[in-house]
Amino acid sequence: MKTAFVFPGQGSQTVGMGKDLAESLLDQANQILGFDLKKLCFEGPEEELKKTEITQPAILTVSVAAFQQLATRNPQPATVAGHSLGEYSALVAAGAIKFGDAVKIVNLRGKFMQEAVPIGQGAMAAIIGGERAKIEEVCAGIEGVWPANFNSPGQIVISGQKEAVEKASAACKDAGAKRAIPLPVSAPFHCPLMQPAADKLKMELDKIEVKDATIPVIANVTAAAVTSAAEIRDLLVKQVTSPVLWEDSVKKMIADGVSSFVEVGPGKVLSGLIKKIDRNVETSNA
Structure with a gap:
């Protein structure tokens, strides 16, 4: 039986997430980002946690902490995937991006996405x-x-x-x-209006090390497996302005023999979507 680990995106955040799980990783994130992400995760306020440049590093950190715990007792998955922001968590799990670089990049990704289109437009x-x-x-x-x-x-x-x-x-x-x-969102994500954000993100991605993934990552943009560092870099830029092919990605994993999906991180959004795509597969949460 093949298993896939899947990582949630924005919308899965809740005040209190990561308690008894992500303390030390959130401490690391605090030092990298220069603000108290741990306090925002544990205590809120919710309105602050909902801001995209806060939400993105918060969900990534809690998801990576859940993955690290899961990896100690589970065999390596056959493949990984993430929904939008979750793709960065998947890439950390696949050894393509270091956690410290990922948390910094997604904080900037959130800022760039918010700045791309004035609020209300x-x-x-x-x-x-x-x-x-x-x-x-x-x-x-x-x-x-x-x-x-x-x-x-x-x-x-x-x-x-x-x-x-x-x-x-x-x-x-x-x-x-x-x-x-x-939808109660602050910007129109995953469409061509995000091109200014994609351009800025590319410059930031060029500054960090991206390695070949150790396990296949199903990319949002193509719904196909990727392991090459150059392709990963390219697809992360395209992802900002392209649709998330989540249904196609899940179908691809199932076609490749995956019958069990573990949602790694806060919430159960992806498990619900996967069951709508194919009710015969197993879903669980970590």
Whole structure:
């Protein structure tokens, strides 16, 4: 039986996460970042923890701590993957990026993503119960909106300029989607409006060491396995402006023989999505 470790992205944060698990790693993160991430994880306030430049290093640190504990009692997984930000946790687990570099990079990634589009100008919405081809068609016909996350059958997130997202949300419902839920996000992630963030991120990634991964990482951008350091670097830049192919990634892992998924980090978001993609696989949380 092949097992995959999967790592959550933004939205899985909760005040109190990492207690009795991530103390020493959060202390390391505090020193690297120069602010008290540990206090924000353990005590909040929630509004502060929700800020993307705080959320990203917080989830990464707690996820890597959970992985380190899991690795002491579990055999190495056949493959790893992460949802958006979670891809960085997966790359730490696969030995491609050092934890200290990853925590610094995702803090900057959060800042760059927030700065790319002024607050209030961008938006994201979850389209529930719609057909993938129809949602893609709607987005192609409206300027300024794009599919951003293919999460599971019947759950696709769109992203872009606020008015365009509202227009596309209505058009998706007209095309048969059950609901369109505006998401409480501070920026339109995973769309071409994030290009300024991608450009800045590339410069920062060029400063750190990226090694070949020791186990295959299923990349968000391609839903294909990657181990080469050069390709990992390239895909992390593209990931900022590209849709997260999560449903495709899970299907790829299953096609490669994975029958058990362990969600490593806070929350159970990915386990829920994986069960919607294939109810026959095993899911658990660490």
